[in-house]
Amino acid sequence: MGLASAGSMPYQESKEEFLTTKLSHLIDLLRKQSINWSRKNSLWPMPFATACCGIELMATGASRYDIARFGAEVMRFTPRQCDLMICAGRVAIKTMPVLQRIYMQMAEPKWVISMGACASTGGVFDTYAVVQGVDQFLPVDVYVPGCPPRPETLLEGVMAIQRLVDNEGMINSKDRERGLGLVVQPTVQVEVEKGAGK
Amino acid sequence: MSAKITPVIELLQKQFSDIDFAPAPLLEMEDQSKEQWCVKVGADKLMAVMSFLRSDERCAFEQLSDLAGVDYLNFPNAKDRYGVTYSLLSLSNEHRLWVKVFVNDPNPEVPSVVSIWHGATWMEREVWDMFGVRFTDHPDLRRILTWEGFEAHPLRKDYPLTGRGERENFKVITRESA
Amino acid sequence: MMTTATSPQETHQAGPAGYAPEEPGGDLWALNFGPQHPATHTTLRHVLELDGEVIRSCTVHIGYLHSGFEKLAEHMNFNQYVVVTDRMNYVSPMANNIAWHHACEKLFGIELTPRCKVIRTIIAELARIQDHLLSVGATGLDLGAFTAFMYPFNARETIYDLCEEICGARFTTSYTRVGGLMQDITPRWPGMVKDYCTDELPKALHDLENLLLRNRIFIERTKGVGQISREEAINWGITGPLARSAGVRRDLRKDEPYLCYADNWDGQGAKAVSFKVPIATGGDCLARFQVRMAEMRESIKIIIQLVDNIPSGPVDVLPNDKMALPSKDEVYGSIEGLIHHFEQVMTNRGHTPPVGEVYGANETANGELGFYLVSDGGNMPYRARCRPPSFINYQCFEKLIVGHKISDVVAVLGSLNVIAAELDR
Numbered sequence A: 001m002g003l004a005s006a007g008s009m010p011y012q013e014s015k016e017e018f019l020t021t022k023l024s025h026l027i028d029l030l031r032k033q034s035i036n037w038s039r040k041n042s043l044w045p046m047p048f049a050t051a052c053c054g055i056e057l058m059a060t061g062a063s064r065y066d067i068a069r070f071g072a073e074v075m076r077f078t079p080r081q082c083d084l085m086i087c088a089g090r091v092a093i094k095t096m097p098v099l100q101r102i103y104m105q106m107a108e109p110k111w112v113i114s115m116g117a118c119a120s121t122g123g124v125f126d127t128y129a130v131v132q133g134v135d136q137f138l139p140v141d142v143y144v145p146g147c148p149p150r151p152e153t154l155l156e157g158v159m160a161i162q163r164l165v166d167n168e169g170m171i172n173s174k175d176r177e178r179g180l181g182l183v184v185q186p187t188v189q190v191e192v193e194k195g196a197g198k
Numbered sequence B: 001m002s003a004k005i006t007p008v009i010e011l012l013q014k015q016f017s018d019i020d021f022a023p024a025p026l027l028e029m030e031d032q033s034k035e036q037w038c039v040k041v042g043a044d045k046l047m048a049v050m051s052f053l054r055s056d057e058r059c060a061f062e063q064l065s066d067l068a069g070v071d072y073l074n075f076p077n078a079k080d081r082y083g084v085t086y087s088l089l090s091l092s093n094e095h096r097l098w099v100k101v102f103v104n105d106p107n108p109e110v111p112s113v114v115s116i117w118h119g120a121t122w123m124e125r126e127v128w129d130m131f132g133v134r135f136t137d138h139p140d141l142r143r144i145l146t147w148e149g150f151e152a153h154p155l156r157k158d159y160p161l162t163g164r165g166e167r168e169n170f171k172v173i174t175r176e177s178a
Numbered sequence C: 001m002m003t004t005a006t007s008p009q010e011t012h013q014a015g016p017a018g019y020a021p022e023e024p025g026g027d028l029w030a031l032n033f034g035p036q037h038p039a040t041h042t043t044l045r046h047v048l049e050l051d052g053e054v055i056r057s058c059t060v061h062i063g064y065l066h067s068g069f070e071k072l073a074e075h076m077n078f079n080q081y082v083v084v085t086d087r088m089n090y091v092s093p094m095a096n097n098i099a100w101h102h103a104c105e106k107l108f109g110i111e112l113t114p115r116c117k118v119i120r121t122i123i124a125e126l127a128r129i130q131d132h133l134l135s136v137g138a139t140g141l142d143l144g145a146f147t148a149f150m151y152p153f154n155a156r157e158t159i160y161d162l163c164e165e166i167c168g169a170r171f172t173t174s175y176t177r178v179g180g181l182m183q184d185i186t187p188r189w190p191g192m193v194k195d196y197c198t199d200e201l202p203k204a205l206h207d208l209e210n211l212l213l214r215n216r217i218f219i220e221r222t223k224g225v226g227q228i229s230r231e232e233a234i235n236w237g238i239t240g241p242l243a244r245s246a247g248v249r250r251d252l253r254k255d256e257p258y259l260c261y262a263d264n265w266d267g268q269g270a271k272a273v274s275f276k277v278p279i280a281t282g283g284d285c286l287a288r289f290q291v292r293m294a295e296m297r298e299s300i301k302i303i304i305q306l307v308d309n310i311p312s313g314p315v316d317v318l319p320n321d322k323m324a325l326p327s328k329d330e331v332y333g334s335i336e337g338l339i340h341h342f343e344q345v346m347t348n349r350g351h352t353p354p355v356g357e358v359y360g361a362n363e364t365a366n367g368e369l370g371f372y373l374v375s376d377g378g379n380m381p382y383r384a385r386c387r388p389p390s391f392i393n394y395q396c397f398e399k400l401i402v403g404h405k406i407s408d409v410v411a412v413l414g415s416l417n418v419i420a421a422e423l424d425r
């Protein structure tokens, strides 16, 4: 009897308990938000700079374009400390295994930017020695077009990663789809006039 | 320039009277001064000629400026398949001379000039890598630019520009396997 | 283990008193330096054999950026390939453009117009400044002076602006064409260049020099490190600032002059630009740094001599001859222009070079950048061999580094200024 009555009685939350639950939800939410927020603003890029695009990457890091405004100035050359790989420049056949190994060594969660025409498609180098797009052999999150991309475009790419982090949070890369297909769109359309250049 | 290099070629001809050097300007043009001259040498006599060019003080070619391989397959009027061109530079006399050696399949071999000019070390490795011309007595004749296990010689004219599928040959890393 | 008498390893072997060095050859270990390493800037790999911290031998592996430039050249015509030369030495692309078309014009037998020569000389010198700025800045960065990297990089940004002004791209410029330029300069460009060379750049150089040359750490880490003698430098085929810092008196701008470095460049008896060739005798990293700094100052002088009186006239050779590409105005506006354009760009039509071979070289920031062209009479080169200064300068690295400590690798590497795309092509 006692048991039954005890079972049928609705559980009454005390006022304090009610508050704690709500509070813990709130804290949870805040924590997630704030973690995402802080994560997206402190991306640690690993510059895998092989060729000319690497110089633009340096320019992005240098004083005029100043990638530190987006919290991503801490370039670390050891893959274990980084969460964003910027693959800048063409990847030759000899380098591809190196790139894959570095990618494997990075800790989750991790993101990959393929910077420039060469890393994304092979670019002008349709030759025997250049891999025609790293995304054939590696999951890439954001493609930054250009040969080389201007520093502004690369910053746009970093911001795209930030939006990803914001929306998805700390999902490991294996829970994300392969190839998000996000491409940084040129913001300005240039009309080619008659007589401009030759 | 040409006025400077002509005595050198004459000297060379006098020294090695049994070789036909066939001196000729690199580029035949009517209205231009023919300033770049080249001589031809057989692979067997190369070392003797090169040592002479390096050590004789009227020649004094202290520097091997460049070493280029050329594959003359399908070249109009070409008799030999591979050419190796040495571009020599004398800093003290300020003249240049080009020396050409022609070799053929199946066993293209040229003696190495590393003992005369150290600068030839990598350049000869590159020619071996790109054209498959062997340099005998080279201290360390490995491939230099292409990767391990590569069989072909990419700058030969019969090798396709886009390769034979080497660039597709990697394991794929997906998000799951990473 | 005394490998060579010339290497400075004796100084390194003297340990603290009472310290007995290990049996030679007993305890060597191998260290992989690269291919992904902050100090290699791009992808190079060294396998170092170490005895404690002292390097006993070094094997260099290159080819991590081999992309088939020379094969690609055989499938592109003389104007198209200039796009690829940008990517060769990407620190000073303009210099590559000029060197490539210098060789092509030698093959075609073209004499440029005075205006084109002056513009090309100015941009060649800007490219030299650009290259040296990065090289000295990056050496500072590798040795731990991050500020010394930011200062020159800031000064480089203005050069990018200058490039953008004349061709629309920051560094993949592709500015030259056979017998001329892609387009004329803009009217305000000379003024911009002059402002930069009289005001901003000298200040930046002054700052940079003060930052580094008064820095004891920098001096001690570069002085006497990576020394090479004059004879060795010549025998290894080294050119450019590296050779000049070892006492080799050679600069193609003086010895085989071209563009405005030659007398009578405008056909009316104009004098060659006057400048000095800085030479040092140390042959170490510090000497290379100083030669580069001095060369930048000389480049400023050259630019200031030329920039005020750029001759007027066309930039392309012989507007009525069918040698250079027509302007876009003509192509879109007249049928002759269109036909001329098609003639030029279609395979095996248009102006073809004579059959033969030619070697044309320029003095770029790293040394003698030459192109050895073989032509079979078609409108593509049969073979376009590039004489890459980085490749030839870099081969002595294996010898330079033996006997030094492992931290000296970055100092030597920075001072050699190896550009991987030029190294591997």
Ligand code: SF4
Binding pocket: A051, A052, A053, A054, A088, A089, A090, A115, A116, A117, A118, A119, A123, A124, A146, A147, A148, A149, C087, C172
């Ligand atoms: S995309 Fe262009 S700039 Fe970037 S590495 Fe490739 S060729 Fe160089």
